[in-house]
Amino acid sequence: MAAWPEGIGRDLLGTVDSTNAEALRQAAAGRRAPGWILARAQSGGRGRRGRAWSSPEGNFFATYLGFPEGGPQMAALRSYAAALALRDALVEVTGRAPLFSLKWPNDVLLSGRKLAGILLEHTAEAGGALAVGIGVNLRHAPTAGALEPGALLPATLTEAVTPAPTPEAFLDALAPAFDRWDRQLATYGFAPLRTAWLDNAARLGEVITAKLPDRAITGIFESIDADGSLVLNTEAGRVTLAAAELHFATEGRV
Incomplete structure (x- = not known):
């Protein structure tokens, strides 16, 4: 496993409303150092378009707080860095690369079912803070009755590896992977991420x-x-x- 990235903070919390909300609060209060915020559970987790995100203890809920240059467009491309990093981390902890694919724009699938989601929130205030929220069903998945019609069925990582890693252990794999892809984006632009993402895209050509x-x-x-x-x-x-x-x-x- 790669070492924790230099200069990146690590906050381990109990229950919060949302790790994204906590990250943006810290930025609004003056924080300017990048880092990860990991919570044991969330009382108000959310996904894209304001949807609720099931957040039972034992799953993974974390946000990377950064202050990237390049404005909203470059900030939005961090979703691809996050997706590629998520896949790398999942392969690392399971050793089962063929199981994982990427669903545009912000999900990671296990055998075609939703395992993880990404939520980006960017603000021009607070130093141009970017919150990259990531949720992974390590041990628990929402019931079919809790899903919207037409949604992909959920998966848990226990279907690929038993026991699933703890949230802390999964963050140890994710943070270096995200740092690698984030640096690639900052150094070389979107092209290498685009190629890598397409190599792992779900339903490409269908x-x-x-x-x-x-x-x-x-x-x-x-x-x-x-x-x-x-x-x-x-x-x-x-x-x-x-x-x-x-x-x-x-x-x-x-």
Whole structure:
């Protein structure tokens, strides 16, 4: 296992409302040092679009607080650094690389089911703070009844390795991996991350549906572009989407 990255803090907390919320509070209070905030449990965990994130003790809830240069666009690309780092950490603790794939824009799958999610929150205040929140179902998964219609079925890491690592041990694998990809992004730009992400993308080359607030677009998942946007090849031509909810075929869904 790689050493903890130099200059990166590590805060281990009990129960918080949300590690992202805690990270942004610390930034608003004057913190300017990058670091990880890990909680034993969350009372108000959240995912994308304000959805609740199930947060029982034993799962992984952590946020990387950083202050990257480059503005909101570069900050948004950290989701790809986080996804690649998550996959690296999962492979490290299980030794089972073929099980894990990446779902655009911010999920990691185990055998086609949702194992982990990423939530980025960026603010121009507080030194341009970026909170990269990560949740992983190490031991527990939400019940099917708690999921939205059409959502991917959940998975837990215990399906790939028993016992699953503790949250602290998983952070020991994740933090160096994130540091590597984050440095690549800062040094070389998005191109190497784009290539690596596409090498591990779920359903690349297959028909998927991208749902927007006012419509749904079905097409072949062709690629992601130089800005990280989704590229679909549809009957009406190529479509590029900066944000959407992806839905796959019925297999692995509720």
